[in-house]
Amino acid sequence: MNVLAIDIGGTKIAAAAVNSDGRILARHEVLLAAAGSPDRALTTIIEAILARVPADELQGVGIGSAGPLDVARGAVSPINIPAWRDHLLVDAVAALLPDRPVRLAGDAQCMALGEWWRGAALDRRSETLLGIVVSTGVGGGWVLDGVPYLGCTGNAGHIGHIAVDLDGDRCSCGSFGCVETIASGPSMTAWARRRGWNGSDARALALAAAEGHPIAVAAFGRAADALATAILTAAVLMDLDRVVIGGGVAAAGSVLFGPLGQAVADRNCLPYTRRLRIGPTTLGRDAGLLGAAALALAPSSPALVPHPPHPPHPQGASL
Amino acid sequence: MNVLAIDIGGTKIAAAAVNSDGRILARHEVLLAAAGSPDRALTTIIEAILARVPADELQGVGIGSAGPLDVARGAVSPINIPAWRDHLLVDAVAALLPDRPVRLAGDAQCMALGEWWRGAALDRRSETLLGIVVSTGVGGGWVLDGVPYLGCTGNAGHIGHIAVDLDGDRCSCGSFGCVETIASGPSMTAWARRRGWNGSDARALALAAAEGHPIAVAAFGRAADALATAILTAAVLMDLDRVVIGGGVAAAGSVLFGPLGQAVADRNCLPYTRRLRIGPTTLGRDAGLLGAAALALAPSSPALVPHPPHPPHPQGASL
Numbered sequence: 001m002n003v004l005a006i007d008i009g010g011t012k013i014a015a016a017a018v019n020s021d022g023r024i025l026a027r028h029e030v031l032l033a034a035a036g037s038p039d040r041a042l043t044t045i046i047e048a049i050l051a052r053v054p055a056d057e058l059q060g061v062g063i064g065s066a067g068p069l070d071v072a073r074g075a076v077s078p079i080n081i082p083a084w085r086d087h088l089l090v091d092a093v094a095a096l097l098p099d100r101p102v103r104l105a106g107d108a109q110c111m112a113l114g115e116w117w118r119g120a121a122l123d124r125r126s127e128t129l130l131g132i133v134v135s136t137g138v139g140g141g142w143v144l145d146g147v148p149y150l151g152c153t154g155n156a157g158h159i160g161h162i163a164v165d166l167d168g169d170r171c172s173c174g175s176f177g178c179v180e181t182i183a184s185g186p187s188m189t190a191w192a193r194r195r196g197w198n199g200s201d202a203r204a205l206a207l208a209a210a211e212g213h214p215i216a217v218a219a220f221g222r223a224a225d226a227l228a229t230a231i232l233t234a235a236v237l238m239d240l241d242r243v244v245i246g247g248g249v250a251a252a253g254s255v256l257f258g259p260l261g262q263a264v265a266d267r268n269c270l271p272y273t274r275r276l277r278i279g280p281t282t283l284g285r286d287a288g289l290l291g292a293a294a295l296a297l298a299p300s301s302p303a304l305v306p307h308p309p310h311p312p313h314p315q316g317a318s319l
Numbered sequence: 320m321n322v323l324a325i326d327i328g329g330t331k332i333a334a335a336a337v338n339s340d341g342r343i344l345a346r347h348e349v350l351l352a353a354a355g356s357p358d359r360a361l362t363t364i365i366e367a368i369l370a371r372v373p374a375d376e377l378q379g380v381g382i383g384s385a386g387p388l389d390v391a392r393g394a395v396s397p398i399n400i401p402a403w404r405d406h407l408l409v410d411a412v413a414a415l416l417p418d419r420p421v422r423l424a425g426d427a428q429c430m431a432l433g434e435w436w437r438g439a440a441l442d443r444r445s446e447t448l449l450g451i452v453v454s455t456g457v458g459g460g461w462v463l464d465g466v467p468y469l470g471c472t473g474n475a476g477h478i479g480h481i482a483v484d485l486d487g488d489r490c491s492c493g494s495f496g497c498v499e500t501i502a503s504g505p506s507m508t509a510w511a512r513r514r515g516w517n518g519s520d521a522r523a524l525a526l527a528a529a530e531g532h533p534i535a536v537a538a539f540g541r542a543a544d545a546l547a548t549a550i551l552t553a554a555v556l557m558d559l560d561r562v563v564i565g566g567g568v569a570a571a572g573s574v575l576f577g578p579l580g581q582a583v584a585d586r587n588c589l590p591y592t593r594r595l596r597i598g599p600t601t602l603g604r605d606a607g608l609l610g611a612a613a614l615a616l617a618p619s620s621p622a623l624v625p626h627p628p629h630p631p632h633p634q635g636a637s638l
Contacts, residue, residue, distance in 0.1 A: 068590070127471050140556075145471075149463065151558025152446050155591040162552040163586070165485075174588035175551075232494075233481040233552060237459075239470020267482070269493035271387070272474040 003296035004049060004058045004097060006042075007288040008065035008089075009107065010080030010136060013038070014285075015045040017053035018293035022118040024286065026052035038081050039092070046096050061093055061102040062296030064110025064288045067139070071154025074104055080136070103295045105150055107288050108133040109141030109157055111281070114291030115244040116143040119283040126242035126277075130234050131287075132159055134227070134256075135247035138180045141291075144238065148295065160184065164229040179230045183223035185249045192219040206252035220252065221259045228263035235273040246281030253280070322615035323368060323377045323416060325361075326607040327384040327408075328426065329399030329455060332357070333604075334364040336372035337612035341437040343605065345371035357400050358411070365415050380412055380421040381615030383429030383607045386458070390473025393423055399455070422614045424469055426607050427452040428460030428476055430600070433610030434563040435462040438602040445561035445596075449553050450606075451478055453546070453575075454566035457499045460610075463557065467614065479503065483548040498549045502542035504568045511538040525571030539571065540578045547582035554592040565600030572599070 002025060007014045014029040028048035035041035050058075066078035074090025090102045105113070112131025120126075129143040138160030142149040149156055160180035161173050168177025169187075181187050185202030192205055197215040199205055208216035231243050250256060257280065268274055281287050321344060326333045333348040347367035354360035369377075385397035393409025409421045424432070431450025439445075448462040457479030461468040468475055479499035480492050487496025488506075500506050504521030511524055516534040518524055527535035550562050569575060576599065587593055600606050 144463070144468065149557075151591075152464075152560055153558055153591040155589075156556065156558040158555050158589070161589055162555050163548060166483075166548065171588075175586050229482060229485065234556060236477050236480050237475065237553060237556065238468075239472055239475040241471055267494050269490075270474075270477070270480055272470075272472045 001059050001297065002053060002057050003060045003062060003293050004046070005289045005292035005296065006045070006061065006063045006065075006093065007107065007110065007292055008063065008076065008078060008081075009288075010066050010078060013041045013045055014289055015049050016286075016289045016293070017049050017058060018290065018297075020297055022290055022293070024289070027289070032081065038083050038087075042092065043096065046093070050097075055097060058097065058100065060100050060296040061097060062110070062292035062294070063089065063093060063102065063104045064107045064292040064295070065089060065104065066107050067155070069104065069106055069154050071104055071150065074102070076104070101296070105148070105154065105292075105295055106139065106141060106157070108139030109148065109150055109154075110289075110291030110295060111246055111287040112141035112143055112157065112244070112291065113148050113294045114283055114287040114289070115246075115281060116146075117294040118290050119281065119287055120242070120244040120279055128238055128240050129242040129244065130157065130159070130231070130238070130240055131281075132227070132231075132243060132245045132250075133247040134183055134185075134223075134245060134249040136185055138184050138227075138247075140234075142238070148298070159230050159234065162230055162233065164226045179226050182226040183249070188219045188223050188249070191222065192216055202249050202252070206249075206255055209252065209255040217255070220255045223249070224256055224259035225263050227256075227260055228267065231260075231264060231276075231278065232267055232273065235268075235276050236270060239272060241275055241277065243276065243278040244281055244287075245278070246284070246287055250280055320378050320616065321372060321376050322379045322381060322612050323365070324608045324611035324615065325364070325380065325382045325384075325412065326426065326429065326611055327382065327395065327397060327400075328607075329385050329397060332360045332364055333608055334368050335605075335608045335612070336368050336377060337609065337616075339616055341609055341612070343608070346608070351400065357402050357406075361411065362415065365412070369416075374416060377416065377419065379419050379615040380416060381429070381611035381613070382408065382412060382421065382423045383426045383611040383614070384408060384423065385426050386474070388423065388425055388473050390423055390469065393421070395423070420615070424467070424473065424611075424614055425458065425460060425476070427458030428467065428469055428473075429608075429610030429614060430565055430606040431460030431462055431476065431563070431610065432467050432613045433602055433606040433608070434565075434600060435465075436613040437609050438600065438606055439561070439563040439598055447557055447559050448561040448563065449476065449478070449550070449557070449559055450600075451546070451550075451562065451564045451569075452566040453502055453504075453542075453564060453568040455504055457503050457546075457566075461557070467617070478549050478553065481549055481552065483545045498545050501545040502568070507538045507542050507568070510541065511535055521568050521571070525568075525574055528571070528574040536574070539574045542568070543575055543578035544582050546575075546579055547586065550579075550583060550595075550597065551586055551592065554587075554595050555589060558591060560594055560596065562595065562597040563600055564597070565603070565606055569599055 140159035165177035459476035459478035484496030
């Protein structure tokens with residue numbers, strides 16, 4: 001059985017035909033800036049895949065998309081794709097490849113699922129895995145008891161918007177001190193620049209940290225602290241055994257994972273959270289595509305199909 | 320179908336025969352201090368139930384116990400029952416009522432399950448519910464997509480040990496600024512007494528807060544802030560739609576729920592978490608017993624039977 005996997009990021013759209021062993025049979029990628037429009041980019045990559053794997057050999061479609069999502073309606077509004085606002089992506093893909101189930105989840109949710117299926121937790125011994133993407137934002141996704149957990153509205157795992165510093169900066173979400181205000185690439189870069197570092201982006205900041213630049217090292221230490229707090233919270237709440245971190249900032253390697261491991265070790269006090277293992281993505285940029293394929297391949301399960309939002313509660317005490 | 324439900328608390332053991340509609344057919348409770356030993360208390364309550372509902376009418380057993388637990392081995396070490404350390408409770412109960420499945424979960428996990436089954440979320444529209452017990456400690460439990468989620472080692476939901484104030488007091492767990500260091504009854508009482516309030520316990524503190532004593536009001540406001548942070552974190556991570564709070568401190572009512580509702584409303588910024596409803600337990604002291612019954616009655620499910628801890632990961636990058 002083969003499926004079509006689609007990964008919608010902030011700057012590019014990738015697609016692949018993937019078989020049930022996780023082998024990528026064909027792969028194509030289009031930069032959004034080069035495609036003219038996101039609709040054209042989507043059509044282009046699907047046509048490129050179908051030119052190599054015939055449509056009648058693809059039994060389903062899985063899509064991982066940058067959010068926000070409205071999974072019940074199959075709609076996406078990726079922050080960095082302004083042309084798509086409440087865009088009915090599932091319907092659009094179904095029109096290009098009719099009569100197949102099309103499943104949608106968040107990009108970080110697909111990354112988690114991909115890592116669980118074919119990557120860092122390949123042995124399947126990690127029953128409860130949190131995947132985190134640290135990039136221009138900070139996202140995440142769950143695999144619980146070996147099943148993707150997307151949440152009732154499809155938004156579970158959004159670790160970038162938990163507060164780790166109540167006295168911290170205002171976040172784009174309106175709250176204060178969210179992980180994303182400290183550990184995203186733009187937040188780290190802005191923090192370092194306010195303190196006199198002159199580089200332009202998170203990649204330069206990682207190089208500077210690797211060379212020992214004190215402001216850059218401090219920026220990564222601060223991001224590691226915020227991520228450690230969030231990860232330990234997740235571990236305590238969900239009895240977690242594996243965290244896999246991907247995304248551009250995570251590609252910095254030891255300047256992030258060194259202080260992160262130390263911060264987690266310093267504060268990891270409960271017996272049941274001590275088994276927690278944290279590491280970088282092992283699938284790189286393919287994690288999201290393979291997770292989207294896993295989403296399409298998974299047996300139909302209530303946990304895989306988010307429920308529509310419920311009507312207001314008719315009874316009971318509420319605040 | 321009827322089952323035996325057992326609720327092991329810090330100061331008492333309760334048991335009930337419960338039918339599949341959630342009706343309590345017989346109920347008995349023993350104060351640990353009066354029983355001589357916890358083993359004697361357990362035998363006494365089970366015999367008291369069996370005197371009213373014959374053993375051959377009970378098809379299974381569910382136990383909710385104060386922790387820590389080792390669910391894979393069926394062992395409990397309740398902090399306030401020093402005679403039971405790594406006590407093989409499941410085996411002990413199975414010896415008293417042989418040839419029936421015996422299931423064990425945390426007391427707060429059972430409270431959550433009871434509220435979902437017969438209480439605050441009775442209409443079952445709350446697919447994802449967090450139950451919180453605020454008492455001498457702060458515990459919790461999950462129902463996710465309509466299924467109890469206990470975690471791999473049976474410890475999921477332990478919301479009292481997530482950090483909400485990194486500059487906060489050292490917690491009994493060894494970490495700093497855990498919810499329990501701020502919002503448990505003893506923590507609130509100690510905080511108020513250090514500031515000149517003269518009462519002795521959380522019940523007196525609640526009465527003082529209701530009468531407008533400024534230190535008592537501040538203690539509840541501080542606890543509400545900590546709980547609000549923890550609840551919003553849970554809501555963001557798990558796409559949560561319902562929180563039910565029980566336990567002695569929650570019995571304080573509006574002096575807790577007033578500032579809690581305000582603190583949550585002030586910081587609840589993501590569209591998908593705005594549907595969150597928070598309220599007090601509606602089953603009171605029966606929530607744990609009914610949850611233990613639900614645990615016994617639930618169809619066998621991987622999510623209900625925690626997996627044993629895994630051996631160390633044989634491959635892959637770890638910190």
